[in-house]
Amino acid sequence: MDQTDSSRPMVDFVSLLAGTESIFSGLSEADLHSIEQELEWVVARGGDVLMSQGDEGDSMYLLVSGRLRASRRTEDGAEQTLGEVGHGESVGEMALITGGVRLATVRAIRDSNLIRFSKDAFDRIMNGNPRAALVLAKRIVLRVTQQNARKAKPSISTVGVIAAADGVDIADFCERLTKALSEIGSTFLLNRQVLETHIGPGAATATDRAMQSRIDAWFDQLERHNSYVVYQGDDEPSPWTDRCARQADRLLFLAKSTSSPHERNIPDTWKQVIARHDLVLLHPKKDRVTLQVAAWRQKLGIANHHHVVADSIPDYQRLARILTGRAVGLTLGGGGARGLAHIGVIKAMQEAGIPIDMICGTSMGAVLSGQYAMGYDLQAMMEVNRKGWIAMDPMKDKTLPLVAMLAGKKLDAMLEMMFGDTQIEDLWTTYFCVSANLTQAKAVIHQSGPLKNAVRASMAIPGVAAPVVVAGDLLVDGGVLNNLPGDLMRNVCGGTVIAVDVSPKVDLAVDMSYTELPSAWEILRSRMPGSTPLKIPNIFALMMRTLMLSSADKSNSVMREVDLYIRPAVDAFAIFEWASMEKIVDAGYQTARKQLEEWQAGREPAPIAAAAR
Numbered sequence: 001m002d003q004t005d006s007s008r009p010m011v012d013f014v015s016l017l018a019g020t021e022s023i024f025s026g027l028s029e030a031d032l033h034s035i036e037q038e039l040e041w042v043v044a045r046g047g048d049v050l051m052s053q054g055d056e057g058d059s060m061y062l063l064v065s066g067r068l069r070a071s072r073r074t075e076d077g078a079e080q081t082l083g084e085v086g087h088g089e090s091v092g093e094m095a096l097i098t099g100g101v102r103l104a105t106v107r108a109i110r111d112s113n114l115i116r117f118s119k120d121a122f123d124r125i126m127n128g129n130p131r132a133a134l135v136l137a138k139r140i141v142l143r144v145t146q147q148n149a150r151k152a153k154p155s156i157s158t159v160g161v162i163a164a165a166d167g168v169d170i171a172d173f174c175e176r177l178t179k180a181l182s183e184i185g186s187t188f189l190l191n192r193q194v195l196e197t198h199i200g201p202g203a204a205t206a207t208d209r210a211m212q213s214r215i216d217a218w219f220d221q222l223e224r225h226n227s228y229v230v231y232q233g234d235d236e237p238s239p240w241t242d243r244c245a246r247q248a249d250r251l252l253f254l255a256k257s258t259s260s261p262h263e264r265n266i267p268d269t270w271k272q273v274i275a276r277h278d279l280v281l282l283h284p285k286k287d288r289v290t291l292q293v294a295a296w297r298q299k300l301g302i303a304n305h306h307h308v309v310a311d312s313i314p315d316y317q318r319l320a321r322i323l324t325g326r327a328v329g330l331t332l333g334g335g336g337a338r339g340l341a342h343i344g345v346i347k348a349m350q351e352a353g354i355p356i357d358m359i360c361g362t363s364m365g366a367v368l369s370g371q372y373a374m375g376y377d378l379q380a381m382m383e384v385n386r387k388g389w390i391a392m393d394p395m396k397d398k399t400l401p402l403v404a405m406l407a408g409k410k411l412d413a414m415l416e417m418m419f420g421d422t423q424i425e426d427l428w429t430t431y432f433c434v435s436a437n438l439t440q441a442k443a444v445i446h447q448s449g450p451l452k453n454a455v456r457a458s459m460a461i462p463g464v465a466a467p468v469v470v471a472g473d474l475l476v477d478g479g480v481l482n483n484l485p486g487d488l489m490r491n492v493c494g495g496t497v498i499a500v501d502v503s504p505k506v507d508l509a510v511d512m513s514y515t516e517l518p519s520a521w522e523i524l525r526s527r528m529p530g531s532t533p534l535k536i537p538n539i540f541a542l543m544m545r546t547l548m549l550s551s552a553d554k555s556n557s558v559m560r561e562v563d564l565y566i567r568p569a570v571d572a573f574a575i576f577e578w579a580s581m582e583k584i585v586d587a588g589y590q591t592a593r594k595q596l597e598e599w600q601a602g603r604e605p606a607p608i609a610a611a612a613r
Contacts, residue, residue: 035129040116044111056095057094057119060122061114063088063113065220091106092106110158161231161232162252180317184320192204231244262295279297280305334366335364335483337389340368342500345566352597357493361485370454382581432445435454436478436482438473458477484558486558496563570588
């Protein structure tokens with residue numbers, strides 16, 4: 001950080017100190033002039049650390065322009081975001097008052113200008129201005145109350161876009177993204193030409209402090225008067241591109257879907273920017289291709305990527321929702337044949353104009369969500385499930401029950417037919433599914449690798465289908481631990497979460513006249529031709545129901561956490577009643593259509609545009 005007063009910007013510090021968000025608001029002009037003599041000017045570049053958790057408190061800061069983020073390291077080593085500091089707000093005063101150490105680490109998340117008060121200057125100000133001390137105390141109490149009341153979520157107001165490969169049309173992409181963001185809030189597109197038109201020739205590469213101060217002030221004004229600002233980098237690495245990266249709350253690395261991750265060096269300064277990094281791959285059309293997403297993510301050190309057809313308006317709208325925390329995430333629960341109701345729910349959502357920006361599932365929910373993420377339309381989903389579950393009938397692939405009752409060959413063949421060699425990273429819609437690690441007793445979230453393998457693990461019912469072996473661990477049906485992973489979708493999505501639960505509350509009831517279950521021979525005789533079958537569940541149904549019970553409490557808690565909980569009327573269908581596909585799908589559609597109508601009528605319309613597939 002540069003801490004010097006030799007090139008103070010042209011700022012009216014008295015007006016700034018009296019600002020509505022300042023701890024010095026309400027003081028007399030004479031008091032403010034005296035306080036002005038105590039300040040120092042500080043310049044922080046994006047990524048600079050102003051103070052570190054555990055350090056001695058020796059100063060406080062008032063933000064003139066830019067943005068800061070406060071975070072703290074928890075006992076388990078994770079970094080928890082506490083909040084962000086905007087124009088006119090202060091940070092660091094808590095340690096000065098208590099005499100203790102810093103409780104948080106504060107970083108500049110874009111180039112920022114600040115004024116600093118040393119501990120001695122702070123003490124003089126507080127001792128000479130009781131009103132300032134009172135205002136400060138109230139602000140601290142309010143800040144602590146807000147932190148205790150809710151988990152802070154970083155705000156997104158600036159998006160930086162930089163070319164990570166040759167030949168990408170960054171200007172066209174930024175124009176389209178700006179238009180999509182403008183449907184959510186006022187958006188300004190800032191590139192080198194716009195900057196130099198407003199500030200003057202050479203502004204994009206200027207290094208003198210006076211010019212930088214003018215640019216900082218203009219950026220701050222743009223960001224305060226617009227909901228979003230898109231910072232468009234140059235086609236090649238440059239000082240202006242570096243500035244765009246440092247200015248971003250969300251940094252997008254842009255490349256064509258056919259680009260190689262190795263055709264251009266990525267400066268370390270870009271990868272070290274504090275903003276969350278995302279890869280955007282531009283496609284000429286919506287087709288299935290084997291990409292190098294894993295190599296891209298490894299090179300950039302990121303976990304998030306998006307597939308966008310270059311001229312697809314819905315794709316840009318989806319990206320805009322994801323970037324601004326307005327994405328719609330759909331969670332599909334497990335439940336055997338009852339899970340076919342998910343197809344009807346998806347149909348109802350499409351008719352209601354509700355997009356699906358992200359999708360996840362467990363067990364049967366993993367199968368259906370994987371099909372949707374691949375790009376299957378509703379008719380294709382009906383056809384592939386009819387061919388798989390009814391024609392191929394993997395549940396009749398019996399074997400010697402040493403590890404499981406099913407041999408698994410038909411199941412593997414069905415998944416190969418449905419998903420082929422598709423990788424999760426190549427899916428058009430962001431996707432994950434959940435399995436349970438029996439070896440380590442923990443849930444596994446599958447977000448990369450072969451889709452068919454992830455789905456196979458997510459639906460490996462213990463005792464029915466053989467576990468999937470990964471690095472010596474045994475993975476089984478995710479319903480063991482989390483049959484409705486809406487809580488996981490909440491963490492990934494950040495926007496609206498809809499969960500569909502097809503697990504019945506009451507299942508496997510038997511004839512009330514029974515005082516004990518009939519013997520195996522009695523059950524067998526009842527299934528002979530001409531006999532009346534006894535109302536006794538088979539071993540598959542018993543094991544499946546037992547599996548669901550283990551995560552029932554988890555599903556109940558998820559029901560309270562999501563924005564919309566849909567429970568299709570499918571209790572009347574048996575858990576392996578695949579032959580009733582059309583009826584189950586329709587039951588899901590009818591339930592969802594009614595609930596979606598009530599949900600949309602009961603609140604203000606969500607800022608989401610209808611999605612086209």
